[in-house]
Amino acid sequence: DLQYFAHVHPDFDGAVFRLNTVLPRAGTYRLLADFYPTGGTPQLVPKTITTAGYATPLEAGIPRLAPDLSLQHGENLDVELKLDPAQPIAGRKTMLFVHVTPAEGLEPYIGAWAHLLAVSNDLVDTIHEHPFIAGGGPDMQFNIFFPREAAYRVWIQFQRKGVVNTVAFTIPVSALR
Numbered sequence: 001d002l003q004y005f006a007h008v009h010p011d012f013d014g015a016v017f018r019l020n021t022v023l024p025r026a027g028t029y030r031l032l033a034d035f036y037p038t039g040g041t042p043q044l045v046p047k048t049i050t051t052a053g054y055a056t057p058l059e060a061g062i063p064r065l066a067p068d069l070s071l072q073h074g075e076n077l078d079v080e081l082k083l084d085p086a087q088p089i090a091g092r093k094t095m096l097f098v099h100v101t102p103a104e105g106l107e108p109y110i111g112a113w114a115h116l117l118a119v120s121n122d123l124v125d126t127i128h129e130h131p132f133i134a135g136g137g138p139d140m141q142f143n144i145f146f147p148r149e150a151a152y153r154v155w156i157q158f159q160r161k162g163v164v165n166t167v168a169f170t171i172p173v174s175a176l177r
Helices: none
Strands: 028-035 043-050 078-084 092-102 117-118 126-129 139-145 148-162 164-175
Touching: 028 126, 043 126, 078 164, 092 148, 117 139, 126 139
Parallel strands: none
Antiparallel strands: 028 043, 078 092, 092 139, 117 126, 117 148, 148 164
């Protein structure tokens, strides 16, 4: 239902990465492994799992997400989002302008001023981005190419004064007409 999000890192034993986690309830989940192999290019490998005790067919479980571009509240900051174009079109660049209040105390989180994960409502498309423009101030810009028409849940993470803040928006993307 795209209500749960966790950004976690596995343990590496020298040969295998392992992740031990507890999911909040029975359901279908999308796992994403984001890595950058030495001598390679960045990779994002998805895997969909369904837990025991969940009997709803996958197609019936696809959420109908309502657009939500309203002010979002994190643990110790608020986040505003503006889009250009205001109605994103699949396959065309969309600029996401983020304004964080208060910005005092913002810190890089895992090597970037922010992390963005966008997922289509049917769990097919996943996009991981860092800001195109950011410098520790209140304003950041992400540039995204949404691959197709769908509703996308977009999570953005920031760290402020040692606290990781996660906020979510829902962006409807139209087809090119």
